[in-house]
Amino acid sequence: MSLAKSLKFKFMKDYGAPALLTFQNFKKRKPRPIPEAFGPPLKANQRLKEILTRHYFLSRYVPGVKKVAWVTSGAPVELLRAFDFYTIYPENHSALVGAKKQGADYCGIAESDGFSQDLCSYARIDLGHMLSGKTPAGKLPKPDLLFCSNNICQTVLYWYKAIAHELDIPLIHFDAPFVTTQQTEADVRYMAQQLQDMIPVLERISGKIFYLDDLEVILKRSMESSQTWGTILKEMQAKPAPMTIFDAFGHLAPIVSLRGLPVAEDYYHILLEEVQDRVARGIGAITEERYRLIWDNIAIWYKVRYLATFFAERKMNFVSATYTNAWAETTGYLDVKDPWNSMAKTYGQIILNNNLKHRLDLMKSMINDYGVHGMVMHSTRSCKPYSVGQFDLRKALNTELDLPAVILDADIADERVWSEQQIQTRLEAFCETLEDQVSAT
Amino acid sequence: MMNIPNRKEYLQQQSQSGQQIMGVLPALYPREMLWAFDILPAEIWDPPGDILHANAHLQATICPVVKRSLEFILKEPDIINAGYLFPHTCDSLQNLATQVKDLIGVPVPVYSFYNPKGEFNRTTRQYYTDILGDFQTILEQQHGSLDRKKLSTACKLGHKIDSRRLELQNARMTDRLPLSNSEYFQLIRAGEYLQPEDYLKLLDAISIPDEPIPNDKARIMVSGILPPHPDMLEYFDDLHLSLVADDLLAGSRRIPRIKLDPPQDPMEYLTERFFLLPPCSTKAGSLDERFRYLNKRIGNSQAQGVLFNIVKFCEPELFDHHLMVKALKDTGIPVLSMDTELQGGLSGQDKTRIEALGELLRDRMVS
Structure with missing residues (x-):
């Protein structure tokens, strides 16, 4: 570790980042007018933006000071935190690129290099970034380590293998057996042992010694952040709901990418306080909430605003999503007294690594708990574990709960797949059905 | 010249003679264990014919191996009398396994077998031995004790x-x-x-x-x-x-x-x-x-x-x-x-x- 780099990093942390945030606030453009259909925006939005800007800004000065790991969203990052890795989440970065409607450009770079257009767009964007160095975040540090788990999909493993090969850096993979019926003792033992096997490798790469006490503190923090996130989501059971799921897609970022750090823990307390205040004062995310919806699958990042407005104007609010719930669902298994087995249980049973009966039951309880009238399912080309089975989930929910649902064929970050006319027609038909059904009851 | 029996005719004959046949999707599974239970694995990779019903269950961007397999399963062929086995091969087959078992439903048992992923070591090896044992236990529930x-x-x-x-x-x-x-x-x-x-x-x-x-x-x-x-x-x-x-x-x-x-x-x-x-x-x-x-x-x-x-x-x-x-x-x-x-x-x-x-x-x- 270079002293000069450490001093520079400290300077940027203490003075550079605050100065940047002050400058950004100063030069901030006039905010876009908020359509009448929406309630007042969350104050926490500003804090969220600051946290993420600071995280990406400081990442430029981190090489030579801390080891950098690129991590998948479902990987047990707490273990890396015990070695003080600076973590970057390529999935978050790809979502950011998608939200800025630049996904097709980045995908195109990967495709020009020979990667198939049929591959996941998060992966193509990341490979496009790797091949070109382009990023809307200014600059991303090169990783010293890649850390992935196939508990969200096999794709991340193929994708990270490709990066590891290209950059010639180590890849640590946490193999999470899919839960077909229930997690077995052998599954838990296998995952717990893998985590322990990683320690000497991480010690070598990071140059730091592992202390179990450190991990326990991090796990506790992680658990508390996830539980607070879960409580925030539960506040959306209130009528009117204090935020929309499109807000939650954004506020998800710290629990995904800063999990286990004090900044995430603090942030969710701020957000919780605000949503609770809104609930107490009856402030809704949309001005008139007549219909409540559930979203299934990852967001369509380049159309979040369009969809939020489309539904808000029709007095429809998304109050729940299987996606945002994923970072709160299994944290109850975390136990600082039994870190290895509890991490195996937590990370091995998340929604995408669990069978479709589990998903159906979860959706049914969410629909019930949140007073949902209808469902929008995003069938995304990029994510097979989320999308394969949706047609039958929809049928089951329609049969058992008489729940109107629509499936949108799109993609998470590659805007070339979006067909506005076709989707608008589908959505309008769905809204008509929903309105008729609700008014008839 | 080789004399290779036709797949369909052979399996029909086997079925008619009382043979237990399990439909096995791609790709890696302990076939010897099925044989030991007197089960004949009939692998399903690319069944011929038009895809008519599977399209109602799967998106257009799902691979034809998965689609054709589901089309075959939806026809509920008589020859498959001992269930289906879905080895863990990829995301699509992983989800198809639970889709068939938990949402579509078939009149025969549905089994899964997880194949470890990534680079292998002693831990992986121990796990594979463990899941072989678990697989044996699951088969024993339907087919009686395994004869060593x-x-x-x-x-x-x-x-x-x-x-x-x-x-x-x-x-x-x-x-x-x-x-x-x-x-x-x-x-x-x-x-x-x-x-x-x-x-x-x-x-x-x-x-x-x-x-x-x-x-x-x-x-x-x-x-x-x-x-x-x-x-x-x-x-x-x-x-x-x-x-x-x-x-x-x-x-x-x-x-x-x-x-x-x-x-x-x-x-x-x-x-x-x-x-x-x-x-x-x-x-x-x-x-x-x-x-x-x-x-x-x-x-x-x-x-x-x-x-x-x-x-x-x-x-x-x-x-x-x-x-x-x-x-x-x-x-x-x-x-x-x-x-x-x-x-x-x-x-x-x-x-x-x-x-x-x-x-x-x-x-x-x-x-």
Whole structure:
């Protein structure tokens, strides 16, 4: 570790980042007018933006000071935190690129290099970034380590293998057996042992010694952040709901990418306080909430605003999503007294690594708990574990709960797949059905 | 000439004679354990016919292996009387397993078998042994206690089949196997549905001469999930192009790289067998190891070019494919990549591309 780099990093942390945030606030453009259909925006939005800007800004000065790991969203990052890795989440970065409607450009770079257009767009964007160095975040540090788990999909493993090969850096993979019926003792033992096997490798790469006490503190923090996130989501059971799921897609970022750090823990307390205040004062995310919806699958990042407005104007609010719930669902298994087995249980049973009966039951309880009238399912080309089975989930929910649902064929970050006319027609038909059904009851 | 029983007729006969038959989806599973339970695995890779019902359950961007398998399952064929087994191969098959079991529903049991992913070590090995034990327990619930002697016999039979397949593979690579492209892959794929004893007889009936048979055909290795469509194989034969080696999931990726010692302890043998299978995209091991393996096969078979027969929307293959092609091109080996939806004949464009590869390889032979 270079002293000069450490001093520079400290300077940027203490003075550079605050100065940047002050400058950004100063030069901030006039905010876009908020359509009448929406309630007042969350104050926490500003804090969220600051946290993420600071995280990406400081990442430029981190090489030579801390080891950098690129991590998948479902990987047990707490273990890396015990070695003080600076973590970057390529999935978050790809979502950011998608939200800025630049996904097709980045995908195109990967495709020009020979990667198939049929591959996941998060992966193509990341490979496009790797091949070109382009990023809307200014600059991303090169990783010293890649850390992935196939508990969200096999794709991340193929994708990270490709990066590891290209950059010639180590890849640590946490193999999470899919839960077909229930997690077995052998599954838990296998995952717990893998985590322990990683320690000497991480010690070598990071140059730091592992202390179990450190991990326990991090796990506790992680658990508390996830539980607070879960409580925030539960506040959306209130009528009117204090935020929309499109807000939650954004506020998800710290629990995904800063999990286990004090900044995430603090942030969710701020957000919780605000949503609770809104609930107490009856402030809704949309001005008139007549219909409540559930979203299934990852967001369509380049159309979040369009969809939020489309539904808000029709007095429809998304109050729940299987996606945002994923970072709160299994944290109850975390136990600082039994870190290895509890991490195996937590990370091995998340929604995408669990069978479709589990998903159906979860959706049914969410629909019930949140007073949902209808469902929008995003069938995304990029994510097979989320999308394969949706047609039958929809049928089951329609049969058992008489729940109107629509499936949108799109993609998470590659805007070339979006067909506005076709989707608008589908959505309008769905809204008509929903309105008729609700008014008839 | 080989006398290979027709898949459908053979399985119907087996079923009529009271044989328990389990439909097995791609790709890696402990077949010996099924044999020991007197279950005949009938593998489902690319059933023929139109896709009519599966489209109501699966998106357009799902690979044809998955779609065709579901179409087959939805027909509720009588011959499948012992259930379906879904080995864990990829995201789509993973979800299809639970979709069929938990949402669609079929009148027979549905089983899963997890194949570990990534680079393997002692922990992975222990886990594989554990899940073999779990799989045995699950099968015992339906089929009664496992007879250890039967498992031992099944492992010995499997060992003989693997050994013979290795010999035939090596013979093909060294021009000592007088079979056309079509015949060779028909022979390989017969193992997907024949009783092991019948399959071994078929393999043993092929004679391997000591000396190479003169071969002036251009030599190609084929890589992918499945062998090319029979029409394409015939076209390769017509053009005097010989597929001398394969790196196919339905082919050599399911035969241990080296001849194993005869089995002593069945569970140890099955574990050892899994870890000695060649590198494969679906197991997601090291890319360098996979490339080294491909290169070795190219060297051993003296293949002059590689045909990548890519099943449309197959994510594991598509990721590896790009990097394999790059690496092969860097070493000067010509590559042809073709997408397949598993059905339908050869298009004019396909023919032109194959002809172009053939000409390139022949020109190189001359020079």
